Amino acid sequence: MKVSLSQSISFLFFAVYGSPNVVVRRQLWGFLSELSFSSNTPWVLAGDFNALFCSEENVGGIKPVVIYKKFRDFVEREGLSKMKCMGLKFTWVRRQCHEVLDHVLVNLMWFRQFSLVVVEHLPRLHSDHSPLYFQVQGCSVVPAGCKCFRCQTA
Template structure:
């Protein structure tokens, strides 16, 4: 189930709807999370209906700020579990599958004091999640100085609270393909948008990749999460080994059936 996350900075215009339909046509996300639509109530109903997704849930925008829209196709079951003005948290599964995933569409406040509450709430939510869980969207924070380029010395710095949240919940960043920076304004570039996952997600979807799509009509580029990987020429590929795999009763048999002494370590890892 492909999921797209996008801080749109306005979903009202005909140009945005055209670009959105192009992204959907090219990438076929079964579920979409849109942030900061700058549209609410009756007008939001009309805009959402024009997108071609028959199911939706939303946290209303407040003028030009806030708002989270979640859209999904009929082939997906979604249950909303918790909401705030900074996230929508729920569970989803394709109707052909018995396996649920947990998801959290994140639209973190640009105010660091308000974001502090987000980390606390998500930390508490993590305590009840034992199935695959992915969090995606605009976290409005960076983790490393390499995630920022240009701008003044007063621009947003690294967030120790964000890193503390990731460490305490034992989440892992999902690898990405595309531009290193997901947000741009003037000569300042930053990686504000990303996807994080728990260990259960990485066990079930070890080939997950996030594609940074082209930035159009917004300072943010859309993120396309592909749990089963993406076929892109020259894609940089990373192998992760989780210690928890060794506890599975079928681990040794799988390893022995996947390993070929005549092949390289890289080939064996890709076949694993």
């Protein structure tokens, strides 16, 4: 989706859902790899990637190191960067397992054009996932009739 902040400032936003199924998730990495993140357009990929970036993003669950590596390899290969987030440390909780499955990834053009961005993991309300709050500093305009984005999966 193209997001225009003004006539001259815009970026491309992709809401991501990564399947818990490793094979299906690899297909997502393949599809996303076909996009041109290195273009002159700022890109943002945000959502539930169902993937961990490192072992510190997991407490109480067991994940093989190879799974972290595949996600990190995808991010590095595509020239993307994982944005640091404020707020809750973990974005997904189930019983004793706490993980960071929700991420915001951006390309180099994003950092060149938008240096002041806040990303926050908000408290969970009606889900086992924390919502991501994403704000470009200096841009507080919310279009009239704006509604929360909801995603239903099959």
